[in-house]
Amino acid sequence: MTPAPIVALSDVTKSFGPVEVLHGVNLALHAGSVHALIGENGAGKSTTMKILAGYQPPTKGEVQLEGKPVQFASLQDGEAAGIVMIHQEFNLAEQLTVEQNIFLGRELKRGLLLDKAQMRSRCMAYLARVACDVAPDTLVSDLSNSEKQMVEIAKALSRDARVLIMDEPTAVLTNRETEVLFKQVEALRAAGTAILFTSHKLDEVAEISDRVTIMRDGDVVHSGPTAEMDEDAMATAMVGRDVSDLYPQKPGVAADAPVVLEVKDLNVPGFAQSVSFTLRKGEILGIGGLIGSGRTEVMEGLAGLRPATASRITLFDDVVQFKRPADAQRAGLCYLTEDRKLRGLLLERGMRDNLTLANLHKFGGFLIDRNAEETALTSAIAEFDIRAGSRDVRVGNMSGGNQQKLLLAKVMLSEPRVLIVDEPTRGIDIGTKQQIYAFLHKLAGAGHSIIVITSEMPELIGLADRVMVMRLGEVSGTLAPDETNEAAIVRLSMGLPAEQAPQMA
Structure with a gap:
């Protein structure tokens, strides 16, 4: 007999004004199980998670805790019941320290005074669990996005949750950080925690989850064991159409296509040095490399978003040096930021x-x-x-x-005639990815030149005509179309030759 779920939704409907966004959703989370919730952006996943965690009440239907109806008046009620949510948008106080964020509202005391020594000790232990090498007294505003995400996860672990809801926890994490997180997920599953995991990375869903629920337009369209579906089947169920051909066929760039952008010895103090490359009309140039390799900072320097110098930058045969983004925009070069929430919109x-x-x-x-x-x-x-x-x-x-x-x-x-797009599909569902890829290829086909910075290996290979790989602020190598593959990109990212020399017998 299957034990009752720790928490469940029963025929839950949610409306905002006259608009109904959830239509009779059923979802059950069991102890010691990882349940994936996937769907396109706008499918209703976030609303479903917020109702489970107590952030929002359902319009109709029930939230059930251990088989009994319950009403959460606030997120505090949800947390009191042992339900903790890790947000996709960081829920941290930027001007407080890491330690202060982890214990905010739950400060430890010795008598009337704060027990700072105990909070410091526990904070360091929580950070160590997620291999986050930041000092407890570091201001959150000084952290990178991936470090902030690991602090969010450490904060959630500190609450000893019975139910842990993870909203896109790996969107800004490196592969190494994702491996650390998954080890924690395995430990929590073994300890009997019920976990709800959302991600647009279907390989992660297949790897980490026991069951998967798929939503589309506010409805549950599938729910069952993850092992019964491959990634293609998940993607098709999410968007209601075949997405096996995710990347449009590359039209290729003519060998005699004019060079529209030539950069020689671009330096961004503290981030990159002596970066040189060219970009042709109608070309999509991919920029790869590990997070922290200087990819974003180089392009921000080129677009006038941060101080930079260069021996020479030529754009459409004019020598340029942009001090402000508006100057670059007027010259026909635009930069689309990786951080749409803080810097883009x-x-x-x-x-x-x-x-x-x-x-x-x-x-x-x-x-x-x-x-x-x-x-x-x-x-x-x-x-x-x-x-x-x-x-x-x-x-x-x-x-x-x-x-x-x-x-x-x-x-x-x-x-723009030259468009720089930084992490164009971070936190985006597979259907929207397909739309954005098609749009970028349409632009390139119309003669626009595009630079794509991405941490997604398939995106580099599937989108770009050439791939330039950066490491420690320098160009490690550039791969032609027939040289571009995952092994070559990884080797250049590590400072090794793109091709491994054959070993002597």
Whole structure:
């Protein structure tokens, strides 16, 4: 007889105003089991998780705790019942230390005073469990995104959860950090914790989960043992169409295509030195390398987002050196940031404001032509397939995939001829990935030149015409189309030759 789940949803419906976003969802989490919840952005996963954790009440249906109906009035009620959620968007106080964040609201005391020694000792132990090598007194604002994610995980582990809900926990983690996290998941499963795991990386779902529930448009379309589905079947169930051909066929770049961008000895103080490369018309150049290799900083320096110097930069036959992003934009080069939430979009504003902000001069400047803005938004929604319940929705309430498509629409409103996209599909479902890949190839086919920075190995191989690999702030090597493969990229990332010399017999 199967034991009762620790927590479950029974025929849960959720509405925001007149819009129903969940339609009779059933989900059960059992002790000692990892249950994956997957679906496209906007499928209803985040709402489902928030109802389980007590962040939101269901409109209809029940939340059941050990088989009995329960009502969580707040996330504190959920945590009191042993349900802890690790958020995709960091739920950390940036101006507090790591230690203060881990114990915020649960400070340890000795009498009337804080027991700082005990909190410091426990904080170091929690960080050690996730192999996070940061000092407890480090300000969260000084951490990298991957370090912040590991602090979030350490914070959750400190709560001794009976149920752990993990919302895209590996989206910003390196492979090594992901391995550490999965070891913790295995230990928690063995200890009897019920785990709900969401990820757009279907290989991770196949590796770590016992059961999988797939959602589409607010409905559960499949639920069963993970071993019964391969990754292709999961992807097809998520999007309702075949996504086996994820990457469009590469058109290739003509050998005599003109060089539109030539960079010689670009230096970004503290991050990169002597970086040189070329980019041809209609080419997609992939930039690979480990996190911290200087990939992002080099392109930010090129686009005027951080101080940089170079022996020579030529863009469309003009010698340039951009001090501000606006200068690069006017010259036809635009950069799409990897951090759409903090640096790309204004989450408290609507789609129209976000779309046109960087190009207000096109809409009247001092007196804004709202009708022209609305027309531009209508075109962007259609061209980029941006899906939202209302044109007036606050951007922070949109799914990650639709936020990314809005950000891409915003950048394309500047009409760039050279487009730099940094981690274009981070935290994006496979269906939206397919759409973005198709759009980038369409741009390249129309003569635009594109630089794609990505940590996703299949993305580098599937998208790029050439791949430039960086290591420790320098170019480790550049791979031609017939040289590009996973082994060569990994070897260059490690500072080894792309091709391993044959061993002597």
